[in-house]
Amino acid sequence: RKEVEQDPGPFNVPEGATVAFNCTYSNSASQSFFWYRQDCRKEPKLLMSVYSSGNEDGRFTAQLNRASQYISLLIRDSKLSDSATYLCVVMNTNAGKSTFGDGTTLTVKP
């Protein structure tokens, strides 16, 4: 079993749709969690950190469930520009290591 697992998709949604991605992790010692966005042929860029209380940034909402060891990303009112691969990242700061999920590909269509 992979340490971090994501549904690879692809998710194909129309503009304006709401879409949610989940990511599960196996290491209960994980301490920090992030969602990254990677556009085609570009480097990953931080989309948002994920806090235990959940956090929202505009159309994006991230949540963490430590008991079930998963994090989620919700995108509301999808835009064409949201089309990208979304990477889940789990960090164990004590071990100084981070593990990346394989990514979920989203395509938003007009």
Add this chain to the structure above:
Amino acid sequence: SAVISQKPSRDICQRGTSLTIQCQVDSQVTMMFWYRQQPGQSLTLIATANQGSEATYESGFVIDKFPISRPNLTFSTLTVSNMSPEDSSIYLCSVEDGRFYGYTFGSGTRLTVV
């Protein structure tokens, strides 16, 4: 967040040769990380580079194949040695921007070995 300058951005190399990739950070950082991203896959950590000590390599990666230098707190190089077509990939350097800020990545080096 930190700004990273990575070069070259891409290269096409003959098998058996070596390529050195450079990353320059605009601030001092303790650790720099080197990743590989093969086509259609996520990032795999090659090694962690600390200034003043040997790099720490992940399982499946060895120093002879991927020697790393870290001469100071703002700079690191990764060399891909004795290349084969299987080394064709994107190589990325990264620094940690803090516990709540994750990582910042260089723009990547797209390597094709022919």
